[in-house]
Amino acid sequence: MLHMAIDPESPLLSALEAPAARVLNAQGTGAAVLVCEHASRFIPAVLDRLRLDGEVTQSHAAWDIGAMELAVELMGALDAPLVHSRVSRLVYDCNRPPEVDSAVPARSERFDIPGNQGLSAAHHGQRVRDVYMPFRDLLAEVLTARAEPPLVITIHSFTPVYNGVYRNTELGILHDTDDRAAQALLNASADCGLRVALNEPYSARDGVTHTLREHAVSRGLHNVMLEVRNDLVDTPQGVNRIAGLLSPMLADLARDLSTAAVAS
Numbered sequence: 539m540l541h542m543a544i545d546p547e548s549p550l551l552s553a554l555e556a557p558a559a560r561v562l563n564a565q566g567t568g569a570a571v572l573v574c575e576h577a578s579r580f581i582p583a584v585l586d587r588l589r590l591d592g593e594v595t596q597s598h599a600a601w602d603i604g605a606m607e608l609a610v611e612l613m614g615a616l617d618a619p620l621v622h623s624r625v626s627r628l629v630y631d632c633n634r635p636p637e638v639d640s641a642v643p644a645r646s647e648r649f650d651i652p653g654n655q656g657l658s659a660a661h662h663g664q665r666v667r668d669v670y671m672p673f674r675d676l677l678a679e680v681l682t683a684r685a686e687p688p689l690v691i692t693i694h695s696f697t698p699v700y701n702g703v704y705r706n707t708e709l710g711i712l713h714d715t716d717d718r719a720a721q722a723l724l725n726a727s728a729d730c731g732l733r734v735a736l737n738e739p740y741s742a743r744d745g746v747t748h749t750l751r752e753h754a755v756s757r758g759l760h761n762v763m764l765e766v767r768n769d770l771v772d773t774p775q776g777v778n779r780i781a782g783l784l785s786p787m788l789a790d791l792a793r794d795l796s797t798a799a800v801a802s
Contacts (some may be wrong), residue, residue: 546660547556550668551582559632559673561621562610562678563630568617569792571680571757573749573774575608575632575673577622588628588653593741599646600626602695604771606722609693611781614671616789618688621677623669628654629637630800633692633748640745641784642669647701689792690754690761694746696739705739708732710765712740714747714755719795726787739765760795 544550551558579600581587587595594600598622606622613620613728623632627643628651634641642665644655657665681688698705712718720736727734740746747763764784771777 544661544664546556546664550629550664552584553714554772555580557580557670557672558625559621559623559676560685561619561676561705563613563617564619564680566569566613568620568789569686569796570616570618570624570689570788571684572609572613572616572618572620572692573677573690573753574602574606574609574620574622574694575749576602576627576694577609578624579626580624581626581629585629585653590628590651590653592651593627594646594649594651595628597649598626598695598697598789599649600767602693603697603768604766604777605693605695605768607774607777608771608781608784610696611777612691612693612725612785612788615785616792618691618792619680621673621680623673630665632670632673635752636666636670638745640664653779662723676751677749681753681757681759687757687759689786689788690750690759691792692749692761692763694763694765696765696770698737698767698772699767700739705715705767707735707765708767708770709734710738710740710756711735712737712742712747712750712763712765714742714750714761716755717790719760722794723762723787723791728789730783730787732783756760762791 642654711720711724750761
């Protein structure tokens with residue numbers, strides 16, 4: 539297989555392709571930190587597109603369509619730092635811990651991922667070292683540097699049809715063991731004009747709240763995960779509309795939680 543020809547001791551990303559993760563607006567002074575784990579569909583050249591065709595590498599399997607664009611809009615509205623991965627989740631899903639199979643998926647919905655099948659422990663470790671660890675360490679660094687405890691908001695999108703089933707939800711609000719921010723945002727979004735649901739189309743039992751658990755729950759930080767149906771954010775106009783709906787609610791949420799934390 540292709541990965542057998544790749545030296546697992548060598549960097550997965552070339553000097554021109556690095557870094558694997560980046561922070562935008564690092565000096566932002568707002569009360570939130572934004573995270574976009576599935577921001578990019580980029581696959582390092584050495585992986586030869588994981589032997590996939592263009593349909594897969596441009597599909598939702600490779601990234602969260604519109605999520606990064608939405609995150610950037612919210613970054614500006616909230617004056618928040620934004621930490622994002624620059625590598626496709628098909629190479630390594632930064633919202634999964636290294637020990638689970640879905641971190642380097644051999645199959646994504648209806649697509650087989652040939653370049654991930656039969657991956658040796660050494661080559662799996664290369665993905666962890668060169669994609670996940672830089673993202674994890676950068677996010678930890680940004681959170682540690684904050685003068686006040688921030689609200690952690692992760693930004694995702696989901697496909698309208700999954701395994702042949704249409705999804706009616708337009709905005710999902712997800713939480714892990716700490717549901718305070720999610721419940722507050724659910725209440726605030728009651729009249730936003732979107733079909734909003736708690737823990738839809740995924741929930742913590744699907745393994746999608748790793749970032750919240752690893753970086754926010756473990757630090758006692760307020761946190762929430764947003765899932766926007768991607769047909770609402772696949773154009774600049776759609777991104778602008780959804781950002782316009784979400785930004786005032788998130789700004790109020792971050793301010794209220796920050797004020798409550800100081801008062802306590």
